[in-house]
Amino acid sequence: MMPESGPVEGSFHLMGGDFTNAGSASSELKAKLVKFGVAQNIVRRAAIAAFEAEMNVIIHAVAGTLHYLITTEALTITVTDMGPGIKDIKLAMQEGYSTAPDWVREMGWGAGMGLPNISKHSDAFKLDTVVGEGTTLEMFFYIKERNADG
């Protein structure tokens, strides 16, 4: 379930507007989680939540980082960005609400489902945002509980 050497962490740099490589961090993270032996259902949920968070950075921010930490208890993915921040978190959590421009919507994104999807696929998440400075999103995936469930 976890590398025998103990907790593992790492991070990826994210570049705002880089749609060519968008999703590559989440893809690499997924491969690492598989390699570390994290349960398949957690890998899939974590990859989906990470991808949504990564796309938020690509679409809205100048740059950001995606950090992961795997312990015996949980996988924590933290996405921090230098972006516009979120003015109204309650509104942003509402499915269908989006501030993405039309050209992003034409690519299949910006449907206002990013944060709701993150909420659905993670066991818990925490959002800290400062308008004009940026946003930090922490997503938690409980390894022990899920394992106990089989």
Place this chain on the structure above:
Amino acid sequence: MHLSKIIELVNGNVVINGGVEAVEITSVCSADLLSNVLRYGKKGALLVTCLNQPQVIRSAEISDIPAVLLALGGIPEKDMLALARDKNIVLITTCLPMYTTCGILYTAGLRSCVDDCEE
């Protein structure tokens, strides 16, 4: 249903092979919103879409979707082709529209990867 049967049914053209011979499809995810793919897509599903850009392949990869069917004669972008090749995702095109494509697959016995809409 074996993917080769699906290709036959929709008169599909295999653009990126991705090990098509070994792929079994268990359901269909038809979407032009990638967040819908991430939310409702199921492992082993076929993604039917009109979007022709690389994030479609990313969404498939992340969601454990082994094959993408580009409907309505869509021409994949160069980056989409490269990523599909790199990630071993089967990429197929068909001239049929999404509605007709899904109708044919439904009639053949494949069902949606979404059971029902969430209230």
